[in-house]
Amino acid sequence: METGKIVIEKVRGKSTVTKSFSKYPLKFIIPRKVGPSRVDAVWIYALTYGGGIVSGDDISCKLEIGAGCTAVLTTQASTKVYKSLGSKCSEQSLEAEIGSNSMLVLIPDPVTCFSTARYFQKQVFRVRSDSNLVLVDWITSGRHESGEKWDFTHYKSTNNIFLESDQPLFLDTVLLEQGSIVPLAERMQDYQVIAMVVLLGPMLRHIQGQVQEDVKRMMAKQLQGSPARWDRQMKSNTRRRGYCSNSFLDNRISLSIPEASIGWLGGIAGFVALFLKNGGTVEVPWICSTPWQYVLELLIKG
Amino acid sequence: MEIDMERNNNRKRPASTDLPLQWSQWQLLDSILPTGGFAHSSGLEAAIQTRVITGPEDLHTFVVHVLENTGSLLLPFVYTASKSPSADTLCKLDRMLDAMLTNEVGRKASVAQGSALMRVAASVFSEIPLLKTMRDNFLSSGAVSFHHAPIFGLVCGLLGFESETSQRAFMFITLRDVISAATRLNIVGPLGAAALQHQIAHDAEAITEKWSNRGVEEACQTVPLLDTVQGCHGYLFSRLFCS
Numbered sequence: 001m002e003t004g005k006i007v008i009e010k011v012r013g014k015s016t017v018t019k020s021f022s023k024y025p026l027k028f029i030i031p032r033k034v035g036p037s038r039v040d041a042v043w044i045y046a047l048t049y050g051g052g053i054v055s056g057d058d059i060s061c062k063l064e065i066g067a068g069c070t071a072v073l074t075t076q077a078s079t080k081v082y083k084s085l086g087s088k089c090s091e092q093s094l095e096a097e098i099g100s101n102s103m104l105v106l107i108p109d110p111v112t113c114f115s116t117a118r119y120f121q122k123q124v125f126r127v128r129s130d131s132n133l134v135l136v137d138w139i140t141s142g143r144h145e146s147g148e149k150w151d152f153t154h155y156k157s158t159n160n161i162f163l164e165s166d167q168p169l170f171l172d173t174v175l176l177e178q179g180s181i182v183p184l185a186e187r188m189q190d191y192q193v194i195a196m197v198v199l200l201g202p203m204l205r206h207i208q209g210q211v212q213e214d215v216k217r218m219m220a221k222q223l224q225g226s227p228a229r230w231d232r233q234m235k236s237n238t239r240r241r242g243y244c245s246n247s248f249l250d251n252r253i254s255l256s257i258p259e260a261s262i263g264w265l266g267g268i269a270g271f272v273a274l275f276l277k278n279g280g281t282v283e284v285p286w287i288c289s290t291p292w293q294y295v296l297e298l299l300i301k302g
Numbered sequence: 303m304e305i306d307m308e309r310n311n312n313r314k315r316p317a318s319t320d321l322p323l324q325w326s327q328w329q330l331l332d333s334i335l336p337t338g339g340f341a342h343s344s345g346l347e348a349a350i351q352t353r354v355i356t357g358p359e360d361l362h363t364f365v366v367h368v369l370e371n372t373g374s375l376l377l378p379f380v381y382t383a384s385k386s387p388s389a390d391t392l393c394k395l396d397r398m399l400d401a402m403l404t405n406e407v408g409r410k411a412s413v414a415q416g417s418a419l420m421r422v423a424a425s426v427f428s429e430i431p432l433l434k435t436m437r438d439n440f441l442s443s444g445a446v447s448f449h450h451a452p453i454f455g456l457v458c459g460l461l462g463f464e465s466e467t468s469q470r471a472f473m474f475i476t477l478r479d480v481i482s483a484a485t486r487l488n489i490v491g492p493l494g495a496a497a498l499q500h501q502i503a504h505d506a507e508a509i510t511e512k513w514s515n516r517g518v519e520e521a522c523q524t525v526p527l528l529d530t531v532q533g534c535h536g537y538l539f540s541r542l543f544c545s
Contacts, residue, residue: 156522158522167397168397168398168401169401170401170404171398171401171402172402172404172523173521173522173523174522174523174524174526175374175522175523175524176524176526177524180370180512180524181366181370181505181508181509182363182366182367182370186363187367187370187524187525187527188527189354189527191527194526194527215537216537219534219537220537223351223352223534223537223538223539
């Protein structure tokens with residue numbers, strides 16, 4: 001049984017919520033005046049009582065976006081996943097159907113898992129060849145001001161995008177859990193946030209191009225000059241000094257964007273994985289203050 | 303006298319059909335098999351140039367990361383393909399993996415190695431005519447992009463390997479290829495590399511055990527940092543490897 005459902009359809013030429021249902025612990029706020037009035041978009045804020053997800057919560061959401069509509073689903077603050085009781089897991093799932101020529105912008109604040117938290121998130125998107133999707137999925141290392149860095153027990157996030165007749169277009173699952181051979185904190189090195197951004201569809205083509213340009217420029221700057229000379233005798237103490245000063249890690253961000261690759265679809269042209277260092281502050285030179293603001297700014301510009 | 307008799311018996315046998323399996327097994331894992339694995343560094347070259355690896359001591363960790371991610375993401379594909387080595391299964395797995403490898407560098411590397419392995423296997427293991435017919439069919443229909451992990455599982459399955467062996471073998475060649483790349487990038491010497499390979503074998507076995515015999519719906523990325531770093535490979539100013 002789902003805890004929330006929203007249907008958006010075109011009514012008198014405007015994207016309109018025609019069905020909205022939610023029950024504890026989920027609540028939707030659908031304010032009218034968020035964006036400029038000339039922009040036809042429904043803004044939905046999803047919130048949970050208590051500002052976070054308690055151990056054992058199971059929130060499942062359904063979203064239907066009719067042809068030609070635009071919807072933005074976001075949150076008011078980071079999704080906090082509190083400490084787990086026993087082996088109970090907190091779960092959130094979203095199933096979204098994006099109609100022809102419509103757009104879903106899913107730009108929540110990052111997930112923050114407290115120490116020992118267990119969290120599982122699954123988002124499934126069903127799209128058509130001309131649907132548009134902006135998806136941001138990100139997680140911070142935890143309450144790192146309190147010294148909790150990658151201290152949760154289990155985090156699993158699945159994002160699957162299917163075309164009509166269940167053709168897989170994009171399948172991604174990230175699993176971060178304690179108890180592997182390499183400790184989780186070591187696996188994430190000094191990074192405090194990981195984020196994934198998916199830009200899909202014909203309406204986002206200009207943004208895909210722009211992000212690719214930005215990344216190309218940034219990477220050229222990062223990796224210019226002679227490749228790292230390898231010194232087998234290099235001691236670990238020297239690597240902390242100097243050697244890293246121009247380091248990639250210090251520049252807070254790395255990206256990978258496969259070029260428009262799934263040619264017959266003309267679909268996903270941009271998949272961006274951002275790794276931001278010093279997550280709490282989210283200082284990203286080329287992005288405004290959060291990835292989604294960057295995305296939105298581009299949307300408005302476009 | 304006995305030896306002579308055995309030789310005579312051997313001569314009467316038809317070629318290759320009842321050859322002990324190990325000959326095919328070792329050949330499949332031998333680095334001389336021209337599958338192009340040595341053109342790939344599994345992101346090692348990018349990790350060095352982006353200074354994710356800053357000293358020889360980081361190499362050990364990096365290799366274990368590669369193995370961990372290979373185990374969680376690709377081993378389920380090897381397992382499923384080796385369990386039911388058929389054209390239908392391969393088709394399904396190949397399409398799924400194509401959607402899962404979201405980093406373009408990694409995806410291209412997987413296709414390149416898989417295609418090469420299929421080509422080699424189809425002409426080397428001629429006692430299994432199915433390999434050749436499958437390859438020809440897929441090449442003409444274009445239904446499959448020949449991703450490495452399912453092709454490896456398929457070949458192992460058709461050769462008659464146990465699925466445990468197939469999965470451990472896949473981890474072995476992954477380890478072998480990264481270590482070989484490290485040698486050629488001059489991070490370790492050949493002797494040091496061999497020692498490191500043996501040292502990591504314990505971790506590799508533990509990872510194999512953890513991720514073996516799982517269905518593809520469980521496949522996931524466990525070291526996302528690695529995926530991102532590998533994605534940078536295309537931006538490197540100078541490079542030795544394809545991925």
